[in-house]
Amino acid sequence: MKSYLVSKGDFLELIDGMIENGKEVVAPVKQENQANFKRIKSTKDILWSGPQTVISPKGFVFPQEEELIEYEVEDGIWVGSKVEAKSTVLLGIHPCDINGIALLDKVFAEKNLDENYLKKRESATIIGVECLTPCSPESFCYRKGSVLPWDGFDLFLTDVGDDFFVEVGSEAGKTLISGISRKTIQSDAKKLKKIREKRDNLFAKKQRKLKPKLEELPKLLKENYDSPIWDERGAKCFGCGSCNMVCPTCYCFDVRDCVEINLKKGSRSRFWDGCMLTDFTRIASGEIFREERGARLRHRTNRKDFYLFEKWGRTFCTGCGRCGKACLTKIVDPLDIENELYGRKGRR
Amino acid sequence: MEKPKVAFFEFTCCEGCQLTVLSLGDKLLDLFESVDVVNFREASSYRGQDYEIAFIEGSISTSKDIDRIREIRKKAKICVALGSCAHIAGVNAIKNFHNQLEVKKRVYGEKAWAFDSILAQPIDAVIKVDYVIPGCPIDKKEFLCVAASISNGVRPFIPEYSVCVECKMKGNVCVYHKPNPIVCMGPITRAGCGAACPSVGNACEGCRGLVSDPNLEAYEGVLEEHGISADDKMRFYRMYNGLVGGVK
Structure with missing residues (x-):
C-alpha cells in the first residue's frame, strides 16, 4: 500500500475548497453529548475523535429509506427503476465503520449485484481516520481486529503531529491528494509504527477483553446453539431493534409499496429492517418463524460471529460497541454474550 | 372506476385528527379527486348518509355513542379508527381510573346527574374495526398511505416495530442517554410517527399504542432503574395506554 505525508493545514484547505465548490462532504459532528454524521459547511465542524456517532455512516451508501421503483397508471402503465447517487465525500470515518462498509461491499455485490448500493458506493469517497484513543467505554474494536481498516477506503489518515500519515486505498484517493502529498521516508514509517504500538497498548488496557479467541467464535456459537443464555437475555429484550439500526454491518431491508392518494402514481421503496423485530420473520399467511426474543438474539449474534464469519472468513462485528450502548437492558453486546458463553463452558 | 364514498365521524375527541387531514394542502385536493367525501364536519356542512369507508375519530363515552357508532358500522363497508382516542381510547380513558361520580361532578358540576357519561372505550369495544391509523394526532403521510x-x-401498512427503530434511523441521541435522561416509552410503542417526540428532545408517551408484543416486564425494570415510582409508572401508562392489554 502506498503511503504519503500531507500537512494537516494543506489537507483541510483542500477539503474546504471542495466544500466551497459545492461538493457534499459528510463528517462526524457533535450532537448533544454524542455525535452524528452530517453534511459539513467547513472542516472546523469535524469531530476528529470521540464521542462516537449514534449510528454508523452506512446510510450514505445504503439509506434508511430508498426508492427503488416509481410507477404511473394513466392510459397504460409506466414503471421506471430508480438508481440514484450523488458524489459524496465521507470524511473522518473510523476503522470500525470503514470495515462495516467493506463488509457491505461484499454482500451487496454477491451474485445479484445491488445496483442501488453499488452506484451510491461508487459515488462515495471514503476518507478514514485512525482512532488513537477508544471512542466509548462500549467499544471493543481492538478485540475484533478492527483498529485498522481491512479494505474499502480511498484514503486513511493517521495524526502524526503537524501532518497526516496517509495510506492510499484507491487511485481516486491518490489523485485527490496528488497536489499536496510527499512520499514518506523510513523515519515517517518508524514514527507511525511507534504511534500504533502506543495505540495498541492503550486499547489493550482500556477495552474490555474477549475471552475466547477471535477465530474460535464460530465454533463457540455453534456449540452453544441451545444455551440457556439466549432465553435468559431474551427475557430482558424489547425486540426494539435499536441494535440493528445502529450496527455498521446489519444490511437487511424490507420492501414496501406506497400508492399516492391520487391513485395514479406510486413507488416501491426499501427500508432498514432488523432481525430483532417481531415482524421480521412474519410471512404472508401470518406465521412468525422466529417468535421468541431469545431466538432472535441468538440469530443476530450468530449472524455476526458464526454464519457470516464462516461464510466470508471475517467477523461481521467490527467492535464499534454501538449496540451495547443503545441497548437499554444491556443484553445485546456480542462481546458480553461471547464471554458469558465461554465462561459457562469453562465451568462445565 | 367509481370513486369510493368516504365519511368522517367524530366521537369524544378534539377533532385534531380531522384537522390534520384538512391541513394536507395540495394532497387534500388529490384526496377529493380520488374519493367522494360525503360527510366531513370540519370541512363541510353537507351530511351524506351513503358511504362505503368511514373514518372514525374519538372514543365512545356516552350511551348514545354506542347506538350511533353501530349505525355507522351498518352502513360502512370499511371502518377505520382515526387517532388514539378511537384506537385505544387515549387520554379520554384517564377518567376510567378515577371515581366516576367525582369525575362527573368535576366536569359538569352540581347537575352532573343529568349528563350521560360512561367509561371511555376505544371504538373496537363496540364495533368491528377494519383498520387503524394510530397517533395523537395522526401522521399526515401515514394517513395518505393508508387511505x-x-x-x-x-391492506395498508402500519409498523409493528417500536419507535426506537425510527429514532435510531434519524441518528437521535437516545433520551435515556442524555446528560439529563428522561424516561421514554419508545421501546414499547408502535412506530410510524418518525419518532416525532424524541426527535425534539421529549419522551415518547405512547400515543400510537404499544407494539404487538411489548416486553412490559423489561420496561418496568428500566423505569425502576430510573427511579420511577409505581404510581408514576401507572400515570405514564395511563396517559394513552391505560386500557391496553397487559398494562396493569
Missing part, C-alpha cells in the same frame, strides 16, 4: 391503500383495495 390510498384502502381505496386501492390493498
Whole structure:
C-alpha cells in the first residue's frame, strides 16, 4: 500500500475548497453529548475523535429509506427503476465503520449485484481516520481486529503531529491528494509504527477483553446453539431493534409499496429492517418463524460471529460497541454474550 | 372506476385528527379527486348518509355513542379508527381510573346527574374495526398511505416495530442517554410517527399504542432503574395506554 505525508493545514484547505465548490462532504459532528454524521459547511465542524456517532455512516451508501421503483397508471402503465447517487465525500470515518462498509461491499455485490448500493458506493469517497484513543467505554474494536481498516477506503489518515500519515486505498484517493502529498521516508514509517504500538497498548488496557479467541467464535456459537443464555437475555429484550439500526454491518431491508392518494402514481421503496423485530420473520399467511426474543438474539449474534464469519472468513462485528450502548437492558453486546458463553463452558 | 364514498365521524375527541387531514394542502385536493367525501364536519356542512369507508375519530363515552357508532358500522363497508382516542381510547380513558361520580361532578358540576357519561372505550369495544391509523394526532403521510391503500383495495401498512427503530434511523441521541435522561416509552410503542417526540428532545408517551408484543416486564425494570415510582409508572401508562392489554 502506498503511503504519503500531507500537512494537516494543506489537507483541510483542500477539503474546504471542495466544500466551497459545492461538493457534499459528510463528517462526524457533535450532537448533544454524542455525535452524528452530517453534511459539513467547513472542516472546523469535524469531530476528529470521540464521542462516537449514534449510528454508523452506512446510510450514505445504503439509506434508511430508498426508492427503488416509481410507477404511473394513466392510459397504460409506466414503471421506471430508480438508481440514484450523488458524489459524496465521507470524511473522518473510523476503522470500525470503514470495515462495516467493506463488509457491505461484499454482500451487496454477491451474485445479484445491488445496483442501488453499488452506484451510491461508487459515488462515495471514503476518507478514514485512525482512532488513537477508544471512542466509548462500549467499544471493543481492538478485540475484533478492527483498529485498522481491512479494505474499502480511498484514503486513511493517521495524526502524526503537524501532518497526516496517509495510506492510499484507491487511485481516486491518490489523485485527490496528488497536489499536496510527499512520499514518506523510513523515519515517517518508524514514527507511525511507534504511534500504533502506543495505540495498541492503550486499547489493550482500556477495552474490555474477549475471552475466547477471535477465530474460535464460530465454533463457540455453534456449540452453544441451545444455551440457556439466549432465553435468559431474551427475557430482558424489547425486540426494539435499536441494535440493528445502529450496527455498521446489519444490511437487511424490507420492501414496501406506497400508492399516492391520487391513485395514479406510486413507488416501491426499501427500508432498514432488523432481525430483532417481531415482524421480521412474519410471512404472508401470518406465521412468525422466529417468535421468541431469545431466538432472535441468538440469530443476530450468530449472524455476526458464526454464519457470516464462516461464510466470508471475517467477523461481521467490527467492535464499534454501538449496540451495547443503545441497548437499554444491556443484553445485546456480542462481546458480553461471547464471554458469558465461554465462561459457562469453562465451568462445565 | 367509481370513486369510493368516504365519511368522517367524530366521537369524544378534539377533532385534531380531522384537522390534520384538512391541513394536507395540495394532497387534500388529490384526496377529493380520488374519493367522494360525503360527510366531513370540519370541512363541510353537507351530511351524506351513503358511504362505503368511514373514518372514525374519538372514543365512545356516552350511551348514545354506542347506538350511533353501530349505525355507522351498518352502513360502512370499511371502518377505520382515526387517532388514539378511537384506537385505544387515549387520554379520554384517564377518567376510567378515577371515581366516576367525582369525575362527573368535576366536569359538569352540581347537575352532573343529568349528563350521560360512561367509561371511555376505544371504538373496537363496540364495533368491528377494519383498520387503524394510530397517533395523537395522526401522521399526515401515514394517513395518505393508508387511505390510498384502502381505496386501492390493498391492506395498508402500519409498523409493528417500536419507535426506537425510527429514532435510531434519524441518528437521535437516545433520551435515556442524555446528560439529563428522561424516561421514554419508545421501546414499547408502535412506530410510524418518525419518532416525532424524541426527535425534539421529549419522551415518547405512547400515543400510537404499544407494539404487538411489548416486553412490559423489561420496561418496568428500566423505569425502576430510573427511579420511577409505581404510581408514576401507572400515570405514564395511563396517559394513552391505560386500557391496553397487559398494562396493569
